[in-house]
Structures are given as C-alpha cells and as structure tokens.
Amino acid sequence: MSEKKESVLAGFKAFLMRGNVIDLAVAVVIGAAFTNIVNSVVKGIIGPLVGAIGTKSLDGYTSCLKGPCSVDPATGNAVGVNILWGSVLNATLTFVITAAVVYFMMVLPMAKYLARQEARRKAREGVKETMEITELEVLKEIRDNLVAQRNGSDGAGASTGTGTGQHRGGSSA
Template identity: 85%
Template sequence: MSEKKESVLAGFRAFLMRGNVVDLAVAVVIGAAFTNIVNSVVKGIIGPLVGAFGTKNLDNYTSCLKGPCGVDPKTGDPIGVNILWGSVLNATLSFIITAAVVYFLMVLPMAKYLAKQEAHRKAKEGVKETIEITELEVLKEIRDTLVAQRNGANGDGGAQGSPFSKG
C-alpha cells in the first residue's frame, strides 16, 4: 500500500512541476489583483457616472417583487422580496470591463505579435524557396547550354565526347 501512496505522491509532484500549473497559478494571482483594479474602476468611475442619474451605489438599485420592501428597523432584516438588480448590473459591468481590458491589452496585442512572427517566418521560408528554385533553374539553364554547345560543335548530335552520352 505504501508503494501506491508513493506513486500517487510522485504523480502529484510531477503534475505540480509542469510548467502549465505554475503558469496557471501566476495567472490566478494576477487575475485576483486585476479584479481589485476593475472593481475600483467600477466603483470609482462607472458608479458615479450611473449615479448622475440616480444613486452612486449601484447596489442600491432594487425592485420590490412582493411588498412592502425595506429593512426592519428593529432587527435589520430585509422585509418583503427584493430583486437586487443593481448588484447584477455592478457584476456585469465589472465583467465587461475586465473582458475588454484583457482583450485589448493582452489578447489583441499577443495575436498581432504572433501573426507578425508567422508572417516573418513565412516570408523567410518563401525567400529561401525562391532562392533554391532560382539556383535550380540556373543550373538547368547551364546544363542545357552546355548540351546545346556540344551538339553544335560536334555536328553529330552530341554522341561523341558528351558527358551525357553513354558511349
């Protein structure tokens, strides 16, 4: 049973040591820090802009489904059925801003960079192929010219003295 335990631990250690897990851990930490920035933007900029038409705190936007709605002053518990759509709006705005920032500041530049690298690689391969084809064509022309010169100089169709003839 200890052999199985060791192999499980060895497998787990191998899993943790893969580059993917470390990259994922870094991404989670950066994402958590980035979430604080986005939440601050929503709370400090978007909230007040929306607040110009109502309240500054988006969480205060509610609708009463079953009334009367409010807060019991004695216990502090909510009364009635409140739909807290302001909280949903706040979370939606945070998500949209996060997605936009990630797309425009990370995904789009990386895609452009990779496309540029691919185009550069293809151009480099295309130049190499062109040079090889050109060299091959030049060698064929030299061969054809030599064959034509020997055929014309001998007058016998190039059978004698030709490096391409078998006799």
C-alpha cells in the same frame, strides 16, 4: 509498493512542472490582482457616473416585489422581497469592463503579434524556397554544361535543356 509511490510522486512532480500548469497558476494570480483594479474602476468611476442620475451607488437600485420592503430596525433583516437589480447591473458592468480590458489590452495585441510572427515565418520560408529553387536551377545548368563538355561540345545549347536528365548517358570517356 514504494516503487508505485515513487512513480506517482514523479508523475505528480512532472505534472506540476509542465509549462501549462505554471502558466495557468500565474494567470490566476494576475487575474485576481487585475480584478481588484477593475472593481475599483467600476466602483470609483463607472458606478458613480451611472448612479449620478439617482443614488450614489448602483447597489442602491432595488425594486420591491412583495411589500413592505424595508429593514427591520430591531434585527437589521430585510422585510418583504426586494430585488437588488443595481447589484446585478454593477456586476454586469464589472464583467463587461474586465472582458473589454482583457480583450483590448491582452488578446488583441497578442493576436496581432502572433500574426506578424506568422507572416515573417512565411516570408522567410518563401525566400528560402526561392533560394532553393534558384540554387537547384544553377546546379542543373552546371550539370548540363559538364555533360556537354564531356561530350566534346562547346556547351552552347546545353543550357536549353530542362534539367531532367536528357543529356545523361553521353560518351563513355
């Protein structure tokens, strides 16, 4: 039974040490810190700008569905049915701003970087293939010239072959 515990623990350790899990943990921590920044921007800048046409805070925008909509002074509880659409608007703006910042500051630059890396890789592979083809052609010409020399010719016309082995099977010198 201790072997099974060791293998389970070893498997769990391997799971935790995989790069994906650690990257995910870092992303969650950074995301939580980043959320505080975005919330501060929305609460301190965007909210007051939108609220300039009415109340100071978006949370103050409400609609009364079933009256009377007020707060009981004795208990502090809301009386009636109040729809807090300003809070929903505030949360929506926070989400949109967070998504825009993540896209424009992280996703878009990373996509451009990866596209440049892929283009460089393809360019390197294209140059490498060109070099290989050129080297192959040179080697074929050298082979054809050696075959022509072995046959006793001066090599004039040996380079006109396609390099497909047409000069093979020459004299048995």
